[in-house]
Amino acid sequence: MTIDLAVIGGSGLYNFPGLANASRHAIDTPFGAASGDVVTGDFAGRKVAFLARHGESHTVPPHRVNYRANLWALHSLGARRVIGVNAVGGIRGDMGPRVIVVPDQIIDYTHGRYTSFCDVEGAEVRHIDFSEPYTESLRRELINAAGTAGIAVIDGGCYGATQGPRLETRAEIARMKRDGCDLVGMTGMPEAVLARELALDYACLALVANFAAGCGDEAEISIEEIFAHLAAATAEVPRILEVLLKS
Structure with a gap:
């Protein structure tokens, strides 16, 4: 099977709107079960694969996502380009809120996750170059597609990946700000590095759902507001990807 683009949907994106002739694939991987079936179909005249990172009913928390199985499943179906859609603060x-960012750097604050395909008995140890964690050519395609679609996105920024599922303290966000983070999310790693180990082109569409703790005017972050902002930003994603696939 030839897959022109694979999309991993984050919080708020549990299916791919407009996907025609859809079929489901339950992929058996050496790393266990993926978050759910991979759904393939036609979109904008191209073959697209979609996987809901947290499951289609949002039952898998960020620290329990089987990132290795997810990436392996997409790779085994023939995907070579992957867009990760991530909800962030x-x-x-x-x-x-509602801003879309195409980040260019990552700092990883997660712990206890399987971060490499090398982390199995007998696997070859590979030291990959991760200086630039996102594929620049695919990043540029996303940014250009958004521009053509008339959708404002911010080019660049540092994504700080935290453990979750809880939101961060003010002190943690202050530290991340000092470290140079512009965004905070819970699913950016190890997804990006696993894609690199599989030699996949990978880029991120970061959808801002809220200001992080201490960065906005709100005394408390409301989950209801988060999902309202996320829904508005998520609605722009298919338009960006449609232009990207047609270009």
Whole structure:
């Protein structure tokens, strides 16, 4: 099977709108079960694969996602380009709710996750270059597609990946800001590095659902507001990907 683009949907994106002739694939991987079936179909005249990172009913928390199985499943179906759609909190002042960012760097604060395909008995140990964690050519395609679609996105930014599922303390966000993070999310790693180990082109569409703790005016972050902002940003994703696939 030839897959022109694979999309991993985060919180708020549990299916791919407009996917025609859809079929489901339960993939058996050496790393266990993926978050759910991979759904393939036609979109914008191309073959697209979609996987809901947290499961289609949002039952898998970020620290329990089987990132290795997810990436392996997409790779085994023939995907070579992957877009990760991630819900994030904004740290930088211009990265407020409903803003879409195409980050170019990552800092990993997660722990206890399987971060490499090398982490199995007898596997070859590979030291990959991760200086640039996202594929620049695919990043540029996303940014250009958004521009053509008339959708504003921010080019670049540092994604800080935290453990979750709880949100962060003000002190943790202050530390991340000092470290140079512009965004905070719970699923950016190890997804990006596993894609690199499989030689997949990988880029991220980061959808800002809220300001991180201490970065906005809210005394408390409301989950209801988070999902309202996320729904508005998520609605723009198919338009961006449609232009990307047609270009």
